[in-house]
Amino acid sequence: MKSLVISAIAMAAVDRLKQSILSLKGRRTFSYLAIAKQLAKKGFEVINFGVGQPDVDTPKPIIDEAKKALDEGFTKYTEASGIAELREAVAEYLSTRFNSNVKPSEVLITPGALPAIFLTYTGYVEPGDEVVIIEPSYPPYTELAILFNAKTLYIPLRWKGPEEGFELDIDLLEKSISSRTKLVVLNNPHNPTGYVIPFKYIEKIVELVRRVNAVVLVDEVYYEFVYDNTVFKSILSLDNWRDNVVYVNSFSKTFSMTGWRLGYLVAREDIVSRLTNVAVNIWSCPTSFVQRGGIAAIKRNEVMDYVKEVVELFRRRRDLMVSKLREVKDIEVWPSQGTFYLFPYIGKILDRLGINDEIFAEKLLYSKYVVVIPGSSFPDKAGKKFVRLSFAVDMDTISRGIERIKQFVEELKKVE
Numbered sequence: 001m002k003s004l005v006i007s008a009i010a011m012a013a014v015d016r017l018k019q020s021i022l023s024l025k026g027r028r029t030f031s032y033l034a035i036a037k038q039l040a041k042k043g044f045e046v047i048n049f050g051v052g053q054p055d056v057d058t059p060k061p062i063i064d065e066a067k068k069a070l071d072e073g074f075t076k077y078t079e080a081s082g083i084a085e086l087r088e089a090v091a092e093y094l095s096t097r098f099n100s101n102v103k104p105s106e107v108l109i110t111p112g113a114l115p116a117i118f119l120t121y122t123g124y125v126e127p128g129d130e131v132v133i134i135e136p137s138y139p140p141y142t143e144l145a146i147l148f149n150a151k152t153l154y155i156p157l158r159w160k161g162p163e164e165g166f167e168l169d170i171d172l173l174e175k176s177i178s179s180r181t182k183l184v185v186l187n188n189p190h191n192p193t194g195y196v197i198p199f200k201y202i203e204k205i206v207e208l209v210r211r212v213n214a215v216v217l218v219d220e221v222y223y224e225f226v227y228d229n230t231v232f233k234s235i236l237s238l239d240n241w242r243d244n245v246v247y248v249n250s251f252s253k254t255f256s257m258t259g260w261r262l263g264y265l266v267a268r269e270d271i272v273s274r275l276t277n278v279a280v281n282i283w284s285c286p287t288s289f290v291q292r293g294g295i296a297a298i299k300r301n302e303v304m305d306y307v308k309e310v311v312e313l314f315r316r317r318r319d320l321m322v323s324k325l326r327e328v329k330d331i332e333v334w335p336s337q338g339t340f341y342l343f344p345y346i347g348k349i350l351d352r353l354g355i356n357d358e359i360f361a362e363k364l365l366y367s368k369y370v371v372v373i374p375g376s377s378f379p380d381k382a383g384k385k386f387v388r389l390s391f392a393v394d395m396d397t398i399s400r401g402i403e404r405i406k407q408f409v410e411e412l413k414k415v416e
């Protein structure tokens with residue numbers, strides 16, 4: 001009897017997780033993917049527009065270099081901030097690619113972009129601070145604010161319709177930045193809308209943030225996926241980024257390396273050094289042989305040629321998906337300028353049927369076996385009349401999937 005009491009108390013102790021952790025929601029997008037897997041297991045042919053990664057293989061020179069590193073026994077701890085050769089390669093790559101002047105000592109190699117984002121919050125966000133986020137938004141920006149007991153302030157992107165797409169209300173953003181602001185998070189090109197924030201706004205935001213002595217966290221993981229005549233200019237091309245910018249990027253999307261876990265943070269040298277002191281207590285160092293693969297990714301010309309081909313392929317897929325979606329009554333779609341997502345407006349359908357985006361996505365999944373991600377999965381509320389579709393899938397799948405969505409919408413009408 002006595003031992004039972006003791007074990008009950010012990011269990012209660014592990015249950016005592018911090019309230020901020022209990023408030024985390026996990027990734028809702030993953031729950032749709034889990035249902036899709038179950039349906040596929042039961043034999044249904046699921047079409048998945050929920051994917052957040054390129055469907056192409058990691059380029060071979062990257063794989064070969066990582067294998068070579070393994071064969072050479074390059075399997076031990078490395079420097080906490082990453083091996084010198086990779087930091088140099090990233091600094092040189094960013095400087096050339098973005099007409100910037102990044103030094104190797106300003107680069108911290110991380111296991112993906114997300115850990116770099118986590119480090120930035122760890123470095124700057126105190127309980128009660130205000131974090132400004134453009135919405136709809138990549139969920140971890142909000143989850144981390146919750147984890148660090150910070151307040152979130154959302155700036156909704158304005159939907160101007162299928163011709164003009166999304167627009168940042170820079171005046172609203174200006175009004176929202178105050179002495180309470182600690183961090184402004186910018187994701188450019190923007191997930192989930194595919195909007196590319198014009199550089200004049202980036203310049204303006206840096207100026208606004210400087211006035212209140214806050215930091216801009218800039219996440220450019222989709223920098224390579226930019227289409228048509230859209231001009232994407234990195235924040236790193238500003239001369240004065242060092243005082244107010246913490247920059248995050250990754251190998252995940254560009255080089256189709258999501259599972260490798262390799263990214264980086266760029267900040268002023270002393271900030272990189274301080275944040276390395278945090279990193280070393282979490283992951284010791286980025287994975288040794290993966291870093292060697294990273295060097296091949298940015299140094300080998302054939303890899304960059306391959307990336308360009310992939311982006312061109314994605315542009316054609318985007319065009320197909322847009323033209324197919326335009327055949328679906330009451331769906332309004334704007335061709336994204338960047339990323340590999342479309343974020344069509346389905347408000348007319350939802351309003352007519354009195355359902356929300358989640359019910360729409362669930363019904364579509366269970367009746368037609370097509371995965372789309374409800375816009376409300378991207379905090380806060382601005383996305384709730386939209387769904388996100390990834391065009392990182394082949395042409396045939398796009399055609400068949402959108403055909404199913406078309407049928408689904410027609411049948412929904414019949415139920416009315």
Ligand SMILES: Cc1ncc(COP(=O)(O)O)c(C=O)c1O
Nearest residue numbers: 052112113114138191250252263
């Ligand atoms: C905006 C954005 N930032 C960061 C990430 C994560 O990148 P990584 O896999 O390098 O951690 C994603 C992945 O979906 C993303 O959409």
